[in-house]
Amino acid sequence: MFCFLILSLVLVVLLLLKLKYDNRDVEFKGVFYHKQCRLSQFLLHKWTTIDEPYRPTFWATNGHIQTLLHLLWAKVPIRWRREYLQLEDQGVVALDWISTDNDYMLNSGSPILVIIPGLTCGAQEVSPLCRKAQEYGFRCVVFNRRGHGGSVLTTACLQNSWEGKELDEVISYIHCVFSCAKIVAVAYSSGASLLLSYLEEFRKSPLSGAVCISPSYEMDKGMENSLPPIYDYIMTKRLVCLLRQHLGLSSIINLESALQSANIREFNERVYEPLMGLNGFRCTYENQLNNNFNNVSRIRVPTLCISALDDPISSAEFIPYSLFKNSSNFFLMTCERGGHCGFYHGNAGVSSWADQMSCSFLDSMIHFNLRKTVENSGPSLFAQVTRDRSYTQ
Numbered sequence: 001m002f003c004f005l006i007l008s009l010v011l012v013v014l015l016l017l018k019l020k021y022d023n024r025d026v027e028f029k030g031v032f033y034h035k036q037c038r039l040s041q042f043l044l045h046k047w048t049t050i051d052e053p054y055r056p057t058f059w060a061t062n063g064h065i066q067t068l069l070h071l072l073w074a075k076v077p078i079r080w081r082r083e084y085l086q087l088e089d090q091g092v093v094a095l096d097w098i099s100t101d102n103d104y105m106l107n108s109g110s111p112i113l114v115i116i117p118g119l120t121c122g123a124q125e126v127s128p129l130c131r132k133a134q135e136y137g138f139r140c141v142v143f144n145r146r147g148h149g150g151s152v153l154t155t156a157c158l159q160n161s162w163e164g165k166e167l168d169e170v171i172s173y174i175h176c177v178f179s180c181a182k183i184v185a186v187a188y189s190s191g192a193s194l195l196l197s198y199l200e201e202f203r204k205s206p207l208s209g210a211v212c213i214s215p216s217y218e219m220d221k222g223m224e225n226s227l228p229p230i231y232d233y234i235m236t237k238r239l240v241c242l243l244r245q246h247l248g249l250s251s252i253i254n255l256e257s258a259l260q261s262a263n264i265r266e267f268n269e270r271v272y273e274p275l276m277g278l279n280g281f282r283c284t285y286e287n288q289l290n291n292n293f294n295n296v297s298r299i300r301v302p303t304l305c306i307s308a309l310d311d312p313i314s315s316a317e318f319i320p321y322s323l324f325k326n327s328s329n330f331f332l333m334t335c336e337r338g339g340h341c342g343f344y345h346g347n348a349g350v351s352s353w354a355d356q357m358s359c360s361f362l363d364s365m366i367h368f369n370l371r372k373t374v375e376n377s378g379p380s381l382f383a384q385v386t387r388d389r390s391y392t393q
Contacts, residue, residue, distance in 0.1 A: 025055040026061065030357070033324040033332040037373040038304060040331070042321050042368055049360040054353040057344050060331070063232075066342025071120075071234055072190075075127040076350055080142070084151065087169050092150035095170065096123040098130045098140040106139050111182040111208075111366050113303075113359075114175060116167070116191035118341065120238035122149040129186060129355040136359045139181070143170055150351030153246045158275055164198030168205075171198075175206045184362040186211045186355075188341045189313070192305075199299045209365030210303045211358040214311055214341045218318035228312055231340075233265045239267050296323060298331045302333045302368075304352045304361050308338030333357060 002119045032050060034040040043050065043393075060066055080096040082232060113128050113133045123130075123142040130140045146166060147153040151219070166391060175183060183206055187195035192212035240259055249255065261267040306322070309316040316334070324332040335343070335353070343354035 003261065026058075027055045028336045029053050030333045030335045033045035033321055033325075033334070035326055035328055037328045039368070041329060043361070043364060047361055047364045049357055051053075052057055052356070054338065054343060055237045055345050057346060060342075060344060061337060063308060063312050063337065063339040063342070064228075065310075066337070066339025066344060067231065067312055068345050070125065070339070071149060071231075072305050073350070075124055075345075076131055078123065078130055080123055080125045082313070085107070085170060087146075087166060089155060091146050091155040091157060091166075092152055093146050093166060094144040094149050096149065097143040098123070098134070098142070100134060108178060109180045110137060110378040111184060112137045112178055112186040113140045113362065113363075114171060114174065114183060115140060116141045116185065116195055117144075118191050118237050119188035120242070121188065126188065128350060128352050128357065130324070132351065132355045132359050136363050136366065137330075138184075138359070138362075139178075141174065143167065147246055148242065150245070153248065156249060156252050156275065158246075158272065164194065164201045167194060167198040168202045170310070171206065182208045182382050184209045184211075186213065186362070186363060187215075188213045188325050190216070192216070196296075196299070196303075199301050199303065200295055203298055203300055205301055207301045208368075209303050210295055211361060211363045212303065212305045213343075213358065214307060214314055215305055216314045217320060227264060231313055236261055236263055236267055237273075243271065246251050285333075296327055299329060302329050302331070304333060306333045306335075306343075306357060308340070308343065309336050310338065311340045313340040336373070 011194070030050075030053070032044075034043070056066070062071060077098050081099055083095045083097060084092050085095060115129060117123075117126050122144060125355055126142060130142075133140050142149075144219055146155070147158045171183060171185075185195055185207055187210070192215035192375075195210060195212060196215070199207070199210060240261060243249070243255075243258055247272075249254065258267065258270040261270055307314065307316065307319060319332070319334070321332070324330055338354065341354075343352045345351060345353050
């Protein structure tokens with residue numbers, strides 16, 4: 001038995017060495033799609049990493065492996081301070097403020113990066129972005145949707161991906177507390193749908209820039225063919241675990257049936273549909289997601305989408321290239337490899353090329369001298385959302 005283990009270890013080492021040798025020079029150049037305008041010309045000259053190639057982790061060049069890394073791979077350790085924000089309808093969301101030994105270098109004017117994880121992820125899954133953002137001098141905060149990230153559920157509602165009001169209250173609150181700071185945002189996967197819904201609905205957002213990593217472009221077409229079984233299984237199990245934390249919902253939904261959901265579609269029908277009180281949940285859900293891209297002309301905040309052509313979840317065949325070539329505020333960066341929210345590089349696979357591109361893009365947006373001020377930016381949750389509605393733990 002011992003000899004078998006030694007032989008297996010030797011074979012694994014040899015395989016890794018072969019993979020590293022075979023992929024030592026593998027790199028992929030990102031392709032930037034944009035409309036010729038003043039902002040895009042600024043980016044072509046000032047976006048410092050726009051030409052930086054992607055060199056995937058030598059043992060993870062496959063799109064499926066990259067995707068699973070984002071979901072399952074141990075990330076860099078981070079410390080955070082949790083703050084709970086009470087919303088207008090008495091619901092509560094959790095904000096995880098990332099803290100490091102370099103916090104003393106931040107001040108009231110340091111730019112703030114709001115991070116919106118995917119549906120089943122939290123602060124730990126986006127820790128590589130937090131580390132990279134800190135190198136650029138960002139103050140990072142992770143927005144946990146209602147009922148997510150271990151937060152309490154005080155209302156019979158789970159955050160959905162097409163209603164931007166909660167995100168508006170969060171960003172308005174941050175803008176109120178850090179009135180001298182520029183605010184930008186990065187969202188992953190379904191979090192990108194939430195961010196786009198917010199940008200479309202609240203056109204006078206105080207955000208100076210936004211990035212969507214691996215967004216879903218055509219959810220209705222994508223749902224006709226179900227998720228690959230492995231991702232459907234992982235995400236469903238995570239959602240079921242989330243639901244187990246909120247057993248109080250049993251008065252509204254059939255909890256026993258919901259906990260037995262075998263896939264995302266069943267979970268949506270048994271949980272989100274009754275919670276939202278919708279009869280045509282699927283139609284409404286898909287149409288709203290599509291509208292995020294059909295109505296990008298309504299979005300005034302410069303926004304970058306980053307997608308891999310080997311994404312096994314958000315198929316590249318649905319990318320609306322013409323949209324990015326005809327919008328002055330909407331940009332696309334594609335790469336041949338990277339998977340869904342992956343793009344990991346380096347031997348250990350704990351840092352992401354997409355995170356690097358995001359931070360560099362947002363840093364450029366902060367310094368874009370033609371960015372309009374937000375002194376008269378409208379609705380005025382800025383005045384309504386105060387620290388009286390938050391408390392920390």
